[in-house]
Amino acid sequence: MLELYHNDMSVCAQKVRLILAHKQIEWHSQHLNLRAGEQFKPDFLKLNPKAVIPVLVHDGNIITESNVICYYLEEAFDSHPLMPLELTKRAELREWLTRLDAGLHEHIAVISFCLAFRQQILKRYTSESALEDFLNTIPDPARAILMRDMVINGMSSPRLNIAILAYQKLIKDLATAVENNEWILSTGISLADFAFLPYVERLEQLQMAKMWSEYPQIDAWLTRIRATEAYKVAMLDWHNQNYIELMAQSEVPEL
Ligand SMILES: N[C@@H](CCC(=O)N[C@@H](CS)C(=O)NCC(=O)O)C(=O)O
Known part of the structure; x- marks a missing residue:
């Protein structure tokens, strides 16, 4: 089960959503309103003390940093690869x-x-x-x-x-x-x-x-x-x- 903590217009969340979509990976949305300060709420800080989205939770494992998430998705799911072989x-x-x-x-x-x-x-x-x-x-x-x-x-x-x-x-x-x-x-x-x-x-x-x-x-x-x-x-x-x-x-x- 994949959960993505993200925001509709955040560029680094858009980047992760594009990769999920291209690779046709199912995920569950946890949308945060950044202007309302939801990234500073204690429950979210437990997931990411840096208080930023995106955060991916995969089978209970927490992954932060959008580039790291992109590489993780590529390595964990071999559908529609997005990294060259060479x-x-x-x-x-x-x-x-x-x-x-x-x-x-x-x-x-x-x-x-x-x-x-x-x-x-x-x-x-x-x-x-x-x-x-x-x-x-x-x-x-x-x-x-x-x-x-x-x-x-x-x-x-x-x-x-x-x-x-x-x-x-x-x-x-x-x-x-x-x-x-x-x-x-x-x-x-x-x-x-x-x-x-x-x-x-x-x-x-x-x-x-x-x-x-x-x-x-x-x-x-x-x-x-x-x-x-x-x-x-x-x-x-x-x-x-x-x-x-x-x-x-x-x-x-x-x-
Ligand atoms: N290096 C981080 C940067 C994450 C980041 O800056 N996220 C922004 C949205 S694009 C955020 O959550 N901002 C919260 C805020 O403005 O308080 C990554 O690539 O994931």
């Missing part, structure tokens, strides 16, 4: 996924909050003291500092420029990867395509698709991946209109 290609795949942990994941949170999601927090905590109380509920001091900066400074946060530069580099590398290939790896569709789709789609939802206006091959890759059944089941069916509408009104920085 070792050098596997290394290439791991290098792609590592980029998410080495900054890109945090950078998408910065872009999303500075451009759009901060509005959800400001709407929920309308006075300065209510906002302070909310920031004090964040158990990890580094995360609280980051949240304070994103919510208060928004577009003027210095972290935003750093995050955008990192995504400009990703887009360039992705454009090179899919220039003459259908998928990120020349061997075929893999964990890498499903891992990066949510991040690129998030940029698009935040009105930043002009980042790849010079690279039509990225739109072609998006079209290919969106034609999969996994995209429908794991992304479209979970789209939260409130988030999508908020992101459609994002302030867009100079690119």
Whole structure:
């Protein structure tokens, strides 16, 4: 029995749902409302003291970290494989996924909050003291500092420029990867395509698709991946209109 603690619009949960869908693995949903702070509730902290989703529970075993979950699913279920057989290609795949942990994941949170999601927090905590109380509920001091900066400074946060530069580099590398290939790896569709789709789609939802206006091959890759059944089941069916509408009104920085 598989249970996934996740959130409809969280990129790293979308990534895991895509892999579950592609591999046609049955799972049970435990959906958390992150804006209501359900990730800080004691029962969830027992599963993941880091207070983040996704968390996979498989036959009572708890697995955290979305990349780790992706590799676990690939190793535990041999249906519709998403890792190449060749070792050098596997290394290439791991290098792609590592980029998410080495900054890109945090950078998408910065872009999303500075451009759009901060509005959800400001709407929920309308006075300065209510906002302070909310920031004090964040158990990890580094995360609280980051949240304070994103919510208060928004577009003027210095972290935003750093995050955008990192995504400009990703887009360039992705454009090179899919220039003459259908998928990120020349061997075929893999964990890498499903891992990066949510991040690129998030940029698009935040009105930043002009980042790849010079690279039509990225739109072609998006079209290919969106034609999969996994995209429908794991992304479209979970789209939260409130988030999508908020992101459609994002302030867009100079690119
Ligand atoms: N490195 C972790 C990052 C997990 C993470 O940051 N999850 C976000 C959603 S994408 C979360 O749960 N955020 C909770 C919060 O904002 O308080 C992973 O890849 O699983």
